[in-house]
Amino acid sequence: MSRPRIVIVGAGFAGYRTAKELSRKARGKADITLLNPTDYFLYLPLLPQVAAGILEPRRVTVSLSDTLPWVRLVLGEADGIDLDGRTVHYTDPEGARGTLAYDRLVLAAGSVNKLLPIPGVAEHAHGFRGLPEALYLRDHVTRQVELAAAADDPETCAARCTFVVVGAGYTGTEVAAQGQLFTDAQVRRHPLRKGMRPRWILLDIAERVLPELDSHLSRTADRTLRERGVEVRMGTSVKEATPQGVLLTDGEFVATRSLVWCVGVRPDPLAESLGLPMERGRLLVDPNLQVPGRPEVFACGDAAAVPDLDNPGQYTPMTAQHAWRQGRTAALNVAASLGAGVRRPYEHRDLGFVVDLGGAKAAANPLGVPLSGLAAGAVTRGYHLAAMPGNRVRVAADWLLDAVLPRQAVQLGLVRSWAVPLDTASPELTHAPGRPQARQDADARSGPGAATERETRPGEPACVQAHPQEPEVGASAGEAVIAEAKARETAERKSPEREPVEWESPEWESPEQSPGPARNHPGSEPATYQPGQGPGPTKRTDADPAEGDS
Numbered sequence: 001m002s003r004p005r006i007v008i009v010g011a012g013f014a015g016y017r018t019a020k021e022l023s024r025k026a027r028g029k030a031d032i033t034l035l036n037p038t039d040y041f042l043y044l045p046l047l048p049q050v051a052a053g054i055l056e057p058r059r060v061t062v063s064l065s066d067t068l069p070w071v072r073l074v075l076g077e078a079d080g081i082d083l084d085g086r087t088v089h090y091t092d093p094e095g096a097r098g099t100l101a102y103d104r105l106v107l108a109a110g111s112v113n114k115l116l117p118i119p120g121v122a123e124h125a126h127g128f129r130g131l132p133e134a135l136y137l138r139d140h141v142t143r144q145v146e147l148a149a150a151a152d153d154p155e156t157c158a159a160r161c162t163f164v165v166v167g168a169g170y171t172g173t174e175v176a177a178q179g180q181l182f183t184d185a186q187v188r189r190h191p192l193r194k195g196m197r198p199r200w201i202l203l204d205i206a207e208r209v210l211p212e213l214d215s216h217l218s219r220t221a222d223r224t225l226r227e228r229g230v231e232v233r234m235g236t237s238v239k240e241a242t243p244q245g246v247l248l249t250d251g252e253f254v255a256t257r258s259l260v261w262c263v264g265v266r267p268d269p270l271a272e273s274l275g276l277p278m279e280r281g282r283l284l285v286d287p288n289l290q291v292p293g294r295p296e297v298f299a300c301g302d303a304a305a306v307p308d309l310d311n312p313g314q315y316t317p318m319t320a321q322h323a324w325r326q327g328r329t330a331a332l333n334v335a336a337s338l339g340a341g342v343r344r345p346y347e348h349r350d351l352g353f354v355v356d357l358g359g360a361k362a363a364a365n366p367l368g369v370p371l372s373g374l375a376a377g378a379v380t381r382g383y384h385l386a387a388m389p390g391n392r393v394r395v396a397a398d399w400l401l402d403a404v405l406p407r408q409a410v411q412l413g414l415v416r417s418w419a420v421p422l423d424t425a426s427p428e429l430t431h432a433p434g435r436p437q438a439r440q441d442a443d444a445r446s447g448p449g450a451a452t453e454r455e456t457r458p459g460e461p462a463c464v465q466a467h468p469q470e471p472e473v474g475a476s477a478g479e480a481v482i483a484e485a486k487a488r489e490t491a492e493r494k495s496p497e498r499e500p501v502e503w504e505s506p507e508w509e510s511p512e513q514s515p516g517p518a519r520n521h522p523g524s525e526p527a528t529y530q531p532g533q534g535p536g537p538t539k540r541t542d543a544d545p546a547e548g549d550s
Contacts, residue, residue: 107297
C-alpha cells in the first residue's frame, strides 16, 4: 500500500507548525511536502528589530530543511489548485511550472498587506510583512537621516527626517517605537540642523493605540511612545499620498519621504480562487479545520475562518498565536483522518499578549497580569525566545551586543524601493525586472475609489475602472501642495530630455520587456531603476480585504 501524500501550502506560523507536528507523528510513514516561496520560516514578531538594526536578518529566519525532518521542501508559489483532481499547481523561483498530487491538503497560505482605497498609497507607501520590506526600511531610514544631516535647506531636512507610520496595531506601534530610538541614535553621530530631531508620526482612525488589546496595554504603549517623542495621532489617517508627503484627513499636509503602511493584513488571495464558501476573504472551515464538503482539505492560520467556540457566531482573529496553535490542531486532525489518533476541535485559551516598545520598555499581560517597564521587557523577550523554533542563542547574543555596543547604521543597498511594492501577493519575495512571476499581484480593491490596475502597474492596460472621486467645495493648503506636485510630475513625464533608464542587473532582464520611465517614491532612491512590466495572466483573483490588526 502506498504512503499517503500530504501537501502543505505555506510555511508561516500555521504551515510550519503543521509540518513540524506531522513530521514528528509520521516519522517517514507519509510523504509530507511543504510548498513555500522561501526556504525559511520567518518569525514576524521580531521583524521591527531587524528594521531598527538590533537583529541581523538571519536571526529571525529558521531553516525549513534543517528543522523539518521527513518533510520534502518544494520552493515555489501555488498559483492554482484543482480540488477535483487533487493537485496543486505551482511556479518555482526560476519560472518552471510544477504539479503536486495530494491525498490530504493543508492550506496555510497566510496573509498579505491590506490596501485601502486611498489615492497614492499603492505607489508611495511600503508595507511591513516580509524580510525584504524590513531590510528596505532599515536602509531607507538610514539614508534619509544621512541626507537630512547634509541638507542645506531646512525644509528638505525636516521632510527627510519625518517618518509617517499608518496603523497603530501591533506592527505599527512597534515600528514607530523602535524607529524613534534608531533615528535618535543616528543623529547623535550625524547631527541635524540646530533645533531639529527625527520626527515619527503614528496615525490610526481608532480611538486609541493597540485598539485590539486591553486598555492597560494601550495606555502603557501610548505613554511610552509620547515620552519618547513619537506623535501619536488617533482618529486621523492619510487622505492622499504624493512624492512630497501626505495629506491627512484633518487637512494637514505633512512633508515626508517615508510612509510606512501597517494597516493590518488581508488573507492571501489563493483561498479566494478556489470558489469555496468564504468569510471576508478567509476560507470557511469547521471546528476541526476541515473545509465543508471537502474532507481531504484542511485550512488554518490567516487563510481560514475558524469558528471561535468560546464566542459562538464569531471567528478567531488573524494573529500569530492562533495560527501557531491551529497548525498543531490541523496536524493532529490530518493524522486522524488517515487513521492515526482522533479528531479534535480547535480550542484556545489566551495566555496574554506582549508588545516590545524598544530598549527596556514593553507592555505585557501574561496570564492576565498587567506589566510595564523592565518587568514587561523581560517577559516580552523571554516569551519570544521561548516561542522561536530556532536561533535562540543567536537572538540573545544580538540583544546582548545591542545593549553594550552602538548600532551599525550603514546602508547595504540590497533592496530597492521598487522591489518591495505595497500592492503584492508575495511580500516575502523581492520583485526584480524580468523576474518570472508565479501569479499576479493582488488588486488594490477594497471599495469605491480603490487603486486601479493602471495606478498600481504602470505600463499595463487597466482592467479595473476606478470610481470617480467626489469633488470638494474648497481646497486646503495641503491639497494645493498636492496639486502643484502632480503638475510637476506630469511636466517631468512629458519632458523630451529624459534619458532611457539603464538596468544594473542584466541577469534579471527579459528580452521581451523594456523598463518604463522611472518614478520616485517618497524617500526612495533616485530614478535610476524601474521594475518592468507586471506578471501575466493568472488563475488567482483577489477579494475585498478582510480586517487586519488595526
